[in-house]
Amino acid sequence: MSLDLSVDLCGIRLPNPLVLASGILGTSAPLLERVARCGAGAVTTKSCGPAPRAGHPNPTVIDWGGGLINAVGLPNPGVEAEVEIIATAIEQLAPLGVPLIASIFAETVAGFAAVAERISTANPDLIEVNISCPNVTAEFGRPFALDPASAAQVTAAVRAATTLPIIVKLSPNVTDIVAIARAVEDAGADAIAAINTLGPGMVIDVESGQPILANRVGGVSGPAIRPIAVRCVYDICAAVSVPVVGIGGVTCGRDAVEMLMAGATAVGVGSAVYQGGPEVFGHIRDELAGWMQAHDYASLSEFRGIAHER
Amino acid sequence: MSGNLPSAARIVSITEENVRVKTLVLNARAQAQPGQFAMVWLPGADEKPFSIVDDHPLTFTIARVGPFTQQVHALNVGDRLWWRGPFGRGFEIVEGNGAHLLIGGGYGAAPLAFLARRLRAAGRQVIAIIGAKTKAELLLEARFAAMGCTVVVTTEDGSAGGRGLATDVARDVAHRERVATVYACGPEGMLAAVERLCAELHLPGQVSREGYMRCGLGVCGSCHHGPWLVCRDGPVFTVG
Numbered sequence: 001m002s003l004d005l006s007v008d009l010c011g012i013r014l015p016n017p018l019v020l021a022s023g024i025l026g027t028s029a030p031l032l033e034r035v036a037r038c039g040a041g042a043v044t045t046k047s048c049g050p051a052p053r054a055g056h057p058n059p060t061v062i063d064w065g066g067g068l069i070n071a072v073g074l075p076n077p078g079v080e081a082e083v084e085i086i087a088t089a090i091e092q093l094a095p096l097g098v099p100l101i102a103s104i105f106a107e108t109v110a111g112f113a114a115v116a117e118r119i120s121t122a123n124p125d126l127i128e129v130n131i132s133c134p135n136v137t138a139e140f141g142r143p144f145a146l147d148p149a150s151a152a153q154v155t156a157a158v159r160a161a162t163t164l165p166i167i168v169k170l171s172p173n174v175t176d177i178v179a180i181a182r183a184v185e186d187a188g189a190d191a192i193a194a195i196n197t198l199g200p201g202m203v204i205d206v207e208s209g210q211p212i213l214a215n216r217v218g219g220v221s222g223p224a225i226r227p228i229a230v231r232c233v234y235d236i237c238a239a240v241s242v243p244v245v246g247i248g249g250v251t252c253g254r255d256a257v258e259m260l261m262a263g264a265t266a267v268g269v270g271s272a273v274y275q276g277g278p279e280v281f282g283h284i285r286d287e288l289a290g291w292m293q294a295h296d297y298a299s300l301s302e303f304r305g306i307a308h309e310r
Numbered sequence: 311m312s313g314n315l316p317s318a319a320r321i322v323s324i325t326e327e328n329v330r331v332k333t334l335v336l337n338a339r340a341q342a343q344p345g346q347f348a349m350v351w352l353p354g355a356d357e358k359p360f361s362i363v364d365d366h367p368l369t370f371t372i373a374r375v376g377p378f379t380q381q382v383h384a385l386n387v388g389d390r391l392w393w394r395g396p397f398g399r400g401f402e403i404v405e406g407n408g409a410h411l412l413i414g415g416g417y418g419a420a421p422l423a424f425l426a427r428r429l430r431a432a433g434r435q436v437i438a439i440i441g442a443k444t445k446a447e448l449l450l451e452a453r454f455a456a457m458g459c460t461v462v463v464t465t466e467d468g469s470a471g472g473r474g475l476a477t478d479v480a481r482d483v484a485h486r487e488r489v490a491t492v493y494a495c496g497p498e499g500m501l502a503a504v505e506r507l508c509a510e511l512h513l514p515g516q517v518s519r520e521g522y523m524r525c526g527l528g529v530c531g532s533c534h535h536g537p538w539l540v541c542r543d544g545p546v547f548t549v550g
Contacts, residue, residue, distance in 0.1 A: 023530075025530075026531060027532065028531070031531055031534045058349075058351075059357040060530065061524065062313070065312055066313075068527075070530075205316060207392070208390075208392070210353040212315065274529050277528060
């Protein structure tokens with residue numbers, strides 16, 4: 001039986017559903033190419049803003065036992081330099097058939113539109129609109145993803161600024177993620193990515209009595225948040241008709257199956273790179289394929305969303 | 311669920327190695343390979359990667375180059391600092407006939423001292439070329455000699471040992487002696503010269519690179535070097 005792992009995400013073909021999540025390894029064209037060669041079905045660049053940013057001082061990422069906690073603080077070279085990185089990466093990814101998702105952020109609605117417009121000139125396959133970074137609140141104020149109206153405003157502004165498909169990345173740190181999902185869908189999002197990191201959380205060093213992260217608080221990711229991610233994806237998929245990239249704590253083929261059963265079209269992988277390296281994409285892909293074979297599934301659509309049937 | 315949180319350790323001794331470099335010995339142990347690193351943290355200050363210079367007891371040799379290392383240098387015996395690790399890929403001791411040729415440029419001598427100790431403990435012949443800009447910046451040359459390494463000192467200004475670059479001395483040594491493997495740590499320009507030397511003489515080599523590290527865990531991508539991450543795929547890379 002032939003096995004088809006491919007995915008159509010907003011008209012873009014992914015050879016398999018595994019997407020390198022934003023913020024992980026997406027800092028250079030050679031690194032993005034390596035992740036694609038390791039087995040990712042799509043790669044996302046590290047979120048880029050209007051101007052270069054240094055990010056937060058160290059410590060920025062900690063393994064606290066159930067996953068990671070991070071406050072890297074969106075370091076990036078600024079959109080002008082990012083356009084060059086993306087153009088090079090697209091060239092290197094083309095022969096592999098792996099699409100590129102350009103992740104963007106800004107401090108203001110107009111800033112999002114400006115970055116989207118400029119990044120579109122590099123012609124990425126999709127744009128991820130990161131309105132949900134929990135680690136820059138001190139500088140930027142509350143993330144746009146915490147409120148349906150502001151989430152919709154950003155989405156509409158980016159929608160008007162580009163013809164490329166846009167994925168809006170949501171925060172789990174809200175009382176009703178479905179309301180936000182509906183708002184961004186109505187405002188023109190072609191897809192939704194969920195979830196960004198949970199929290200913010202805090203880990204205190206008990207010798208010094210000080211929070212370990214220099215930013216004191218940070219976003220929680222990894223296996224500990226997977227049940228929350230799966231529930232968010234499940235709820236969003238029940239409420240909207242746009243595709244969802246399910247992200248949160250996926251480390252193996254079984255976890256990817258679970259996310260697909262919740263209704264995700266594609267599956268983001270981020271923190272798993274900590275334990276498994278870039279090679280984790282090939283491992284998860286092969287485990288997913290093995291599971292499908294063992295269960296006589298020929299394509300992902302045969303079991304996508306089946307958790308909704310009762 | 312233990313994770314890998316920073317551990318606090320007390321400083322049990324401090325040695326001034328030269329005008330800019332101190333060695334701090336901690337009341338802690340690690341199981342490390344030479345070339346691996348740890349993230350050293352001072353709460354409220356910063357956290358930076360440093361080569362492990364010995365693992366038993368845990369030892370760091372730290373140059374004063376910026377605000378963070380200045381704060382580390384201000385610490386006294388009995389004070390605490392925090393570390394997590396060891397991280398990354400270290401030097402691999404390669405079998406082969408001949409001498410193990412170590413090339414340390416500037417602060418790069420520090421991780422090689424750990425490697426030299428392991429090599430000598432395994433009964434290997436070690437030639438250590440210790441280079442610096444000037445005599446005042448030479449590092450650990452006496453320690454290599456005390457371990458029974460053949461030490462060749464060279465400075466760019468000729469103020470100690472021969473005048474010239476460590477890689478030029480290495481070429482001479484490699485023409486004279488049978489060399490099993492080249493191990494190097496130092497500035498990027500020196501490492502590029504070591505790569506060329508290994509290619510030219512058909513010698514296997516391992517170089518320890520510096521990277522701009524943030525997470526140290528192989529996720530943030532800050533320390534990319536081509537398709538590689540210095541913190542995870544390195545800091546030691548195979549050349550030649």
